[in-house]
Amino acid sequence: MKKLVILGAGTAGTMMLNKLYKKLPKQEWEIIIIDKDPNHYYQPGFLFVPFGIYSKEEIVKPKAKFFPKGIQAIWDEVEKVGPKEQRVYLKSHPPIDYDLLLIATGCTPDPEETPGLQGKYWQKDIFSFYDYEGACLLADRLAEWEGGELVINIADMPIKCPPAPLEFAFLAEAFFTEKGLRDKVNVTFVTPMSGAFTKPVASRMLEGLLSERNIKVEADFYLERVDNDKKCIVSYDDREIPFDLLVTIPVNKGATLVGDSDLGDDDLHYAETDKETLQSKKYPNIFVLGDATDLPASKAGAVAHFEGEVLTDNIMDFLAGRPLSARFDGHSNCFIETGYGKASVIDFNYDVQPLPGKFPIPGIGPLSLLGITRINHWGKLAFKWAYWNMLLKGRSFPISTHMSMAGKKREEELEEA
Amino acid sequence: MSEVLIAGKAVQVNEEGYLTDMEQWDEAVACEIAEELNIVLGPKHMEVIHYLRQQCQTGKTLNIRRIGKSGVVDIKSFYKLFPGGPLKNASKIAGIPKPASCI
The missing domain is CATH 3.50.50.60 (FAD/NAD(P)-binding domain)
Incomplete structure (x- = not known):
């Protein structure tokens, strides 16, 4: 049996666990996920808690609830990765060898x-x-x-x-x-x-x-x-x-183990990652996604989601010995609460700044990019359901992985207006 | 985006006056942009500017902390060299994009 080890069971790690569980042949691959905290927090909800909009209870669920059945989860702190010997060292468990490693250890305020x-x-x-x-x-x-x-x-x-x-x-x-x-x-x-x-x-x-x-x-x-x-x-x-x-x-800062394991910079601990393929720049059998990377993209759940689609394809290529074929374009989108029951929405990538328009259906919406509307706010609130029920489970959204210009006003059009 | 003459050279700039192609940059262009920002460039400024350009070429996101730990300049001196907004001003003079968040 080959081993896929996923470090981090947050948004990115849980989503990848669900995607790869469906893709990898079960008779060939054992999947192990490691995290130090058994609670999953709906992090976009942290913004609303201080104002009493969400109760504390609404935003915490057990991480294991979102894992496929039969997955081995280890609740422990990862001390270090030994990329050369392909081994993960844990605080209270024996070390674990891997064939493929996924780093989704996020970032934390310090x-x-x-x-x-x-x-x-x-x-x-x-x-x-x-x-x-x-x-x-x-x-x-x-x-x-x-x-x-x-x-x-x-x-x-x-x-x-x-x-x-x-x-x-x-x-x-x-x-x-x-x-x-x-x-x-x-x-x-x-x-x-x-x-x-x-x-x-x-x-x-x-x-x-x-x-x-x-x-x-x-x-x-x-x-x-x-x-x-x-x-x-x-x-x-x-x-x-x-x-x-x-x-x-x-x-x-990223997880200390990234800095300690020769995977990235030793100051802020972000893993050096190819911004298009999401492969570690240091070791080919290590891939990184979510907040743990050093990509010039936003550190946000939406980014992890779009990266997840690309990464799944690239991992399948890698395991088949093919060149990595999928490219991440830095696509991100997010709601921006503006108070009084209204919000704005932005959608952008590495090269295209947030532009006005209708989203996700060009010309129709119902969301207004860079507009300030009630529907945008409802979209933000509705997203909580989609997060728990779709995003974490690795299901597809009706939004393309690569950013689309359809429905957006181009910069040149705006200048002429 | 528009074409302007800086130090006698035609360069492309965005609406905030940042060069859109870092290859169109040279030290004379840097001096003239600096002048508009009321900064007279000395050897230390140039050292920092070349460091920023080199970091930008490697695809790294620049932040003040990394510059402060680079050994090229500490943060207090960085502020003294490029008063007001050191990273945005130094980036403009270095011909590289303005440091930006997502909105």
């Missing part, structure tokens, strides 16, 4: 990277909503908060789900307005990028929302430390922004 972030205000007036515990604690704090300076800060790029911090700002603004507290709250969005929006067409179409909602933007702010005495965040060029409540998006 507040320890920023001096002072985990000081006396950590989880009292400083919160990260990118994990279950943090999102729940922030919900409790927001429910009782009486107002002041609300600062939302991205410590560094890249981050998981890049629009989420901005969505948080929009939802917070709406939350305090609906609570009758808006005049007591200043909302400031602080980013290391050149602005809250960085793509020209999206900027033109959506930037007006920020002034409309009176959300201040502090751009090009690269976080150096948190000053706990002055209760402010400090940038490398010595700008200080005081806060009463800080919602931080800490530095995101």
